[in-house]
Amino acid sequence: TLKELELQKNELEKLQLQQQQQIQTAVKGLFSLKVRQVAFSAALLVSGGEIIGPFNTDTNLIFKNVIENIGNAYNPQTGLFTAPVRGAYHFEFYIHGPGETSHGSGAALMKNEQLICIAYEQQTSLWVNSANGATLLLEVGDVVFLRQWKNTKIGDNNNNHNTFSGHLLFIM
The missing domain is CATH 2.60.120.40 (Jelly Rolls)
Structure with a gap:
Protein backbone atom coordinates (compact mmCIF):
# COMPACT_ATOMS: atom_id res chain seq x y z
CA THR A 1 0.00 0.00 0.00
CA LEU A 2 0.90 3.60 -0.32
CA LYS A 3 1.21 4.09 3.44
CA GLU A 4 3.66 1.17 3.74
CA LEU A 5 5.77 2.56 0.90
CA GLU A 6 5.81 5.94 2.62
CA LEU A 7 6.99 4.30 5.89
CA GLN A 8 9.70 2.35 4.05
CA LYS A 9 10.84 5.54 2.32
CA ASN A 10 11.05 7.35 5.66
CA GLU A 11 13.04 4.43 7.15
CA LEU A 12 15.40 4.45 4.20
CA GLU A 13 15.94 8.21 4.57
CA LYS A 14 16.68 7.76 8.29
CA LEU A 15 19.21 5.03 7.51
CA GLN A 16 20.87 7.19 4.87
CA LEU A 17 21.08 10.11 7.32
CA GLN A 18 22.59 7.84 9.98
CA GLN A 19 25.11 6.54 7.47
CA GLN A 20 26.10 10.11 6.46
CA GLN A 21 26.51 11.05 10.14
CA GLN A 22 28.70 7.99 10.74
CA ILE A 23 30.87 8.89 7.76
CA GLN A 24 31.20 12.49 8.98
CA THR A 25 32.13 11.26 12.46
CA ALA A 26 34.73 8.90 11.01
CA VAL A 27 36.24 11.69 8.87
CA LYS A 28 36.37 14.02 11.88
CA GLY A 29 38.02 11.27 13.86
CA LEU A 30 40.68 10.78 11.20
CA PHE A 31 41.28 14.54 11.00
CA SER A 32 41.48 14.79 14.77
CA LEU A 33 43.93 11.89 14.90
CA LYS A 34 46.14 13.53 12.29
CA VAL A 35 46.05 16.93 14.01
CA ARG A 36 47.04 15.36 17.34
CA GLN A 37 50.33 14.38 15.77
Whole structure:
Protein backbone atom coordinates (compact mmCIF):
# COMPACT_ATOMS: atom_id res chain seq x y z
CA THR A 1 0.00 0.00 0.00
CA LEU A 2 0.90 3.60 -0.32
CA LYS A 3 1.21 4.09 3.44
CA GLU A 4 3.66 1.17 3.74
CA LEU A 5 5.77 2.56 0.90
CA GLU A 6 5.81 5.94 2.62
CA LEU A 7 6.99 4.30 5.89
CA GLN A 8 9.70 2.35 4.05
CA LYS A 9 10.84 5.54 2.32
CA ASN A 10 11.05 7.35 5.66
CA GLU A 11 13.04 4.43 7.15
CA LEU A 12 15.40 4.45 4.20
CA GLU A 13 15.94 8.21 4.57
CA LYS A 14 16.68 7.76 8.29
CA LEU A 15 19.21 5.03 7.51
CA GLN A 16 20.87 7.19 4.87
CA LEU A 17 21.08 10.11 7.32
CA GLN A 18 22.59 7.84 9.98
CA GLN A 19 25.11 6.54 7.47
CA GLN A 20 26.10 10.11 6.46
CA GLN A 21 26.51 11.05 10.14
CA GLN A 22 28.70 7.99 10.74
CA ILE A 23 30.87 8.89 7.76
CA GLN A 24 31.20 12.49 8.98
CA THR A 25 32.13 11.26 12.46
CA ALA A 26 34.73 8.90 11.01
CA VAL A 27 36.24 11.69 8.87
CA LYS A 28 36.37 14.02 11.88
CA GLY A 29 38.02 11.27 13.86
CA LEU A 30 40.68 10.78 11.20
CA PHE A 31 41.28 14.54 11.00
CA SER A 32 41.48 14.79 14.77
CA LEU A 33 43.93 11.89 14.90
CA LYS A 34 46.14 13.53 12.29
CA VAL A 35 46.05 16.93 14.01
CA ARG A 36 47.04 15.36 17.34
CA GLN A 37 50.33 14.38 15.77
CA VAL A 38 52.20 17.68 15.94
CA ALA A 39 55.88 17.80 16.89
CA PHE A 40 59.03 19.37 15.49
CA SER A 41 62.73 19.80 16.13
CA ALA A 42 65.00 22.01 14.09
CA ALA A 43 68.63 23.07 14.28
CA LEU A 44 69.94 26.45 13.20
CA LEU A 45 72.23 25.54 10.28
CA VAL A 46 71.89 22.97 7.52
CA SER A 47 75.67 22.63 7.18
CA GLY A 48 78.94 24.34 7.98
CA GLY A 49 79.74 26.65 10.84
CA GLU A 50 78.75 30.24 11.42
CA ILE A 51 78.62 32.99 14.03
CA ILE A 52 75.29 34.81 13.75
CA GLY A 53 75.21 38.41 14.96
CA PRO A 54 75.61 40.77 16.57
CA PHE A 55 72.70 42.75 15.14
CA ASN A 56 71.57 46.29 16.01
CA THR A 57 68.00 45.08 16.65
CA ASP A 58 66.34 41.93 17.90
CA THR A 59 66.26 39.50 14.95
CA ASN A 60 64.04 36.49 14.32
CA LEU A 61 65.96 33.22 14.09
CA ILE A 62 65.24 30.74 11.32
CA PHE A 63 66.08 27.15 12.21
CA LYS A 64 66.66 25.72 8.74
CA ASN A 65 67.82 22.18 9.54
CA VAL A 66 64.58 20.29 10.18
CA ILE A 67 65.21 17.16 12.22
CA GLU A 68 61.50 16.23 12.45
CA ASN A 69 58.36 18.10 11.45
CA ILE A 70 55.41 15.86 12.20
CA GLY A 71 52.25 17.66 11.14
CA ASN A 72 54.22 20.30 9.16
CA ALA A 73 53.37 23.10 11.60
CA TYR A 74 56.96 24.43 11.62
CA ASN A 75 58.12 26.42 8.59
CA PRO A 76 61.91 26.28 8.00
CA GLN A 77 61.72 29.20 5.52
CA THR A 78 60.27 31.62 8.12
CA GLY A 79 61.23 30.04 11.45
CA LEU A 80 57.58 30.17 12.56
CA PHE A 81 55.61 27.41 14.25
CA THR A 82 51.90 27.94 13.53
CA ALA A 83 49.36 26.18 15.77
CA PRO A 84 47.06 23.98 13.66
CA VAL A 85 44.59 23.39 16.53
CA ARG A 86 43.71 24.99 19.86
CA GLY A 87 45.68 23.21 22.53
CA ALA A 88 48.49 23.06 25.05
CA TYR A 89 51.93 22.97 23.43
CA HIS A 90 55.39 22.65 24.95
CA PHE A 91 58.44 24.38 23.47
CA GLU A 92 62.11 24.26 24.38
CA PHE A 93 65.22 25.83 22.92
CA TYR A 94 68.98 25.65 23.33
CA ILE A 95 71.34 28.52 22.55
CA HIS A 96 75.11 28.23 22.09
CA GLY A 97 77.60 30.98 21.39
CA PRO A 98 81.13 32.28 21.78
CA GLY A 99 82.29 33.54 25.15
CA GLU A 100 83.25 37.19 24.74
CA THR A 101 83.50 40.20 27.03
CA SER A 102 81.48 42.43 24.70
CA HIS A 103 78.71 40.03 23.55
CA GLY A 104 76.59 37.40 25.23
CA SER A 105 74.46 34.75 23.55
CA GLY A 106 70.72 35.05 23.93
CA ALA A 107 67.32 34.49 22.43
CA ALA A 108 63.70 34.88 23.46
CA LEU A 109 60.75 32.53 22.97
CA MET A 110 57.97 34.58 21.39
CA LYS A 111 54.23 33.90 21.11
CA ASN A 112 52.93 36.14 18.35
CA GLU A 113 54.79 39.33 19.43
CA GLN A 114 54.71 38.57 23.18
CA LEU A 115 57.96 37.68 24.95
CA ILE A 116 57.47 34.44 26.90
CA CYS A 117 60.93 33.61 28.28
CA ILE A 118 64.60 34.03 27.49
CA ALA A 119 67.83 32.05 27.44
CA TYR A 120 70.97 34.16 27.89
CA GLU A 121 74.57 33.59 28.94
CA GLN A 122 77.75 35.64 28.87
CA GLN A 123 81.29 34.85 29.94
CA THR A 124 84.69 36.10 28.82
CA SER A 125 86.07 32.98 27.10
CA LEU A 126 85.29 29.55 25.64
CA TRP A 127 81.67 28.82 24.63
CA VAL A 128 78.42 29.49 26.47
CA ASN A 129 75.18 27.52 26.59
CA SER A 130 71.72 28.42 27.82
CA ALA A 131 68.27 26.90 27.52
CA ASN A 132 64.67 27.50 28.43
CA GLY A 133 61.17 26.34 27.61
CA ALA A 134 57.49 26.88 28.31
CA THR A 135 54.08 25.30 27.94
CA LEU A 136 51.61 27.56 26.15
CA LEU A 137 47.91 27.52 25.38
CA LEU A 138 47.69 28.36 21.68
CA GLU A 139 44.73 29.22 19.51
CA VAL A 140 44.57 28.13 15.87
CA GLY A 141 46.95 30.37 13.91
CA ASP A 142 49.06 31.55 16.87
CA VAL A 143 52.75 31.66 15.98
CA VAL A 144 55.73 30.75 18.16
CA PHE A 145 59.32 31.55 17.21
CA LEU A 146 62.71 32.52 18.59
CA ARG A 147 64.15 36.00 18.43
CA GLN A 148 67.87 36.63 18.88
CA TRP A 149 68.58 39.56 21.17
CA LYS A 150 70.31 42.58 19.73
CA ASN A 151 74.05 42.81 20.35
CA THR A 152 74.41 39.02 20.94
CA LYS A 153 76.20 36.29 19.02
CA ILE A 154 75.09 32.73 18.41
CA GLY A 155 77.48 30.13 17.06
CA ASP A 156 76.64 26.85 15.42
CA ASN A 157 78.16 24.12 13.27
CA ASN A 158 77.38 20.58 12.11
CA ASN A 159 76.93 19.51 15.76
CA ASN A 160 73.57 21.34 15.95
CA HIS A 161 74.22 23.18 19.23
CA ASN A 162 71.23 25.50 18.70
CA THR A 163 67.86 23.77 18.51
CA PHE A 164 64.20 24.75 18.71
CA SER A 165 61.57 22.07 19.43
CA GLY A 166 57.89 21.90 20.22
CA HIS A 167 54.98 19.51 20.39
CA LEU A 168 51.27 19.40 21.04
CA LEU A 169 50.51 18.02 24.49
CA PHE A 170 46.73 17.84 24.07
CA ILE A 171 43.85 19.50 22.20
CA MET A 172 41.60 21.85 24.15
